[in-house]
Amino acid sequence: MAQPGLIYWKSEVNGVETVLSVSPSLRLIDLLRDKLELTGPKLSCGIGRCGACMVLLDGKPVNACLVMAYQCSGKRITTVEGISGQELHPIQQAFLTEGGFQCGYCTPGMIVTLKALLDENPSPSRGELEAGLCGNLCRCTGYGGIERAVRQFVKARSGTEPTTSGELAAGMDAH
Ligand code: FES
Ligand code: FES
Numbered sequence: 001m002a003q004p005g006l007i008y009w010k011s012e013v014n015g016v017e018t019v020l021s022v023s024p025s026l027r028l029i030d031l032l033r034d035k036l037e038l039t040g041p042k043l044s045c046g047i048g049r050c051g052a053c054m055v056l057l058d059g060k061p062v063n064a065c066l067v068m069a070y071q072c073s074g075k076r077i078t079t080v081e082g083i084s085g086q087e088l089h090p091i092q093q094a095f096l097t098e099g100g101f102q103c104g105y106c107t108p109g110m111i112v113t114l115k116a117l118l119d120e121n122p123s124p125s126r127g128e129l130e131a132g133l134c135g136n137l138c139r140c141t142g143y144g145g146i147e148r149a150v151r152q153f154v155k156a157r158s159g160t161e162p163t164t165s166g167e168l169a170a171g172m173d174a175h
Contacts (some may be wrong), residue, residue, distance in 0.1 A: 009073045013038070014082025022069050029053045029064035032079060040080035040108040051136030054109035055079045061113045063135070080108035083115055091115060091153050100149035102140035110136050110146060114153075123158040 006021040013036060022031060032038040032055065044052035046065045053064040056078040083089045088096070091114050101107040110133065117124065117132035124132065129150055138146060154162050 007070055007073075009069060011073055012076045014078060024068075024070055026069040027065060028055070028062075028067040028069050028072050028077075031069040032064060032077075038079045038081050042105050042108060044105065049137070050106070051109040051113060052106055054112050054136065056112055056116055059116060059119070061116045061135075078112065080111050083111060089115070090156070091118070091149075094149040094153040094156075095146070098145050098149040098152055100141065100145040101138075106136060106138040106140075110138070114150060118154070118157075123154065123160060124162055126162040129154075129162055 003021050005023070007024050009018075009020045009022045009031075011018055013032075018036065020031070020035060022035070029041060029043050032041055033043065041055050041064050042052035043065060044050045048063045048066040051063065054061050055064045056062070056076075057067070057072060058076050059078075084092060089111070091111055095101055095107060095111065100110075113133060113136050117129070121128060129147075133146075151162055154160070
């Protein structure tokens with residue numbers, strides 16, 4: 001039972017059933033970081049532009065800065081902390097191998113977005129990858145390392161390189 005002024009909140013977070021009393025005005029990003037100490041999702045722009053706060057809600061990427069906690073009650077939430085098991089997830093390993101980060105602030109959001117994207121489409125074209133990642137901004141890398149990491153992961157898994165597809169590829173080259 002929730003305390004007065006708070007709401008009962010129950011979700012599966014990274015595979016663990018989690019019950020809390022939360023303010024109706026609490027954002028998901030604040031619940032994750034402040035109440036559950038899951039600091040993988042980052043708060044950066046706070047207005048849905050950068051993707052640093054990206055988490056999976058029932059397997060779909062959402063900006064945790066734009067979603068209220070109460071809207072996620074009863075759903076399955078996965079942060080970057082829940083993506084790997086005992087070892088790094090292969091996408092994380094590819095970022096490490098290819099130097100897909102500098103400060104690393106954008107990396108958790110990139111990883112969870114890519115996980116959802118590649119679960120749905122194991123052999124994406126370059127254009128599909130770029131479209132899938134268009135909500136995740138990086139201020140450090142120039143995207144070269146990130147792109148190499150993604151290509152390496154796709155190639156290792158499917159045996160083929162993501163193919164170029166026109167305008168979107170040209171758009172990424174312009175970053
Ligand atoms: S902090 Fe949520 S999109 Fe930037
Ligand atoms: S590695 Fe610094 S923002 Fe992307």
